[in-house]
Amino acid sequence: xxxxxxxSQIIAEAKESALKESEKLIKATEDKIxxxxxxxxxxxxxxxxxxxxxxxxxxxxxxxxxxxxxxxFDKGNIKI
Amino acid sequence: MFEDPKFWLLVSFILFxxxxxxxxxxxxxxxxxxxxxxxxxxxxxxxxxFSGAEAKLKEAQKQTEDLDNKxxxxxxxxxxxxxxxxxxxxxKTAQTISSKEKSSLERIKQxxxxxxxxxxxxxxxxxxxxxxxYLVNLSIADKNKVLGKSVSDFKSxx
Numbered sequence: 326x327x328x329x330x331x332x333s334q335i336i337a338e339a340k341e342s343a344l345k346e347s348e349k350l351i352k353a354t355e356d357k358i359x360x361x362x363x364x365x366x367x368x369x370x371x372x373x374x375x376x377x378x379x380x381x382x383x384x385x386x387x388x389x390x391x392x393x394x395x396x397x398f399d400k401g402n403i404k405i
Numbered sequence: 406m407f408e409d410p411k412f413w414l415l416v417s418f419i420l421f422x423x424x425x426x427x428x429x430x431x432x433x434x435x436x437x438x439x440x441x442x443x444x445x446x447x448x449x450x451x452x453x454x455f456s457g458a459e460a461k462l463k464e465a466q467k468q469t470e471d472l473d474n475k476x477x478x479x480x481x482x483x484x485x486x487x488x489x490x491x492x493x494x495x496x497k498t499a500q501t502i503s504s505k506e507k508s509s510l511e512r513i514k515q516x517x518x519x520x521x522x523x524x525x526x527x528x529x530x531x532x533x534x535x536x537x538x539y540l541v542n543l544s545i546a547d548k549n550k551v552l553g554k555s556v557s558d559f560k561s562x563x
Binding site: 328329331332333335336338339340342343344346347350351354355358361362365366369370372373376377380381384385387388391392395396397398403405 | 480482483486488490491494495497501502506509512517520527528535538547551555
């Protein structure tokens with residue numbers, strides 16, 4: 326009877342220990358993923374702002390080209 | 406000598422001793438035989454008891470050995486089960502982590518795609534706004550020029 330209890334205890338302890346380790350690992354992974362997503366969002370936001378700032382000149386140029394075509398005004402005279 | 410009572414007393418004693426030797430001897434021998442039989446019986450009984458005890462001891466030793474083996478089997482089985490359970494949990498954990506990592510990569514990709522789409526939309530809005538503002542703010546003369554050109558272009562197409 327005592328040995329049966331001991332055997333059950335071995336199984337229960339192993340299960341509990343494995344579950345605890347598993348929970349720890351999953352929690353650590355979740356935290357890592359959350360941090361990774363947060364970092365990505367921040368990086369994307371910065372890159373997005375930078376891209377929009379860099380795009381502004383190109384947009385002005387595209388708008389000038391387009392307006393020059395539809396108005397026949399000289400592109401250099403179009404001030405946006 | 407024959408008249409001496411001591412002589413007759415001695416003779417009587419010797420006769421008594423001679424007469425008593427046989428029954429005493431048989432009594433003594435009979436008692437000894439009985440004693441020997443008793444001792445033999447006791448020895449046999451003791452031997453039987455000893456054999457019985459020895460057999461019981463062997464049986465008990467065998468039972469103990471069997472019990473030890475069963476305990477060992479039980480513990481080995483328990484350890485094996487524990488190992489299997491641990492392995493299963495480790496496997497499931499690895500799957501969960503892999504799944505979470507995969508979904509996080511998809512989420513990151515989604516964020517990037519969404520950001521690119523957002524930049525495209527913003528650029529489109531910005532471009533429209535630039536063109537509209539420029540056209541709205543044209544002088545009347547320039548507006549007429551543009552309108553004239555548009556009509557001319559339209560006619561040339563048709």
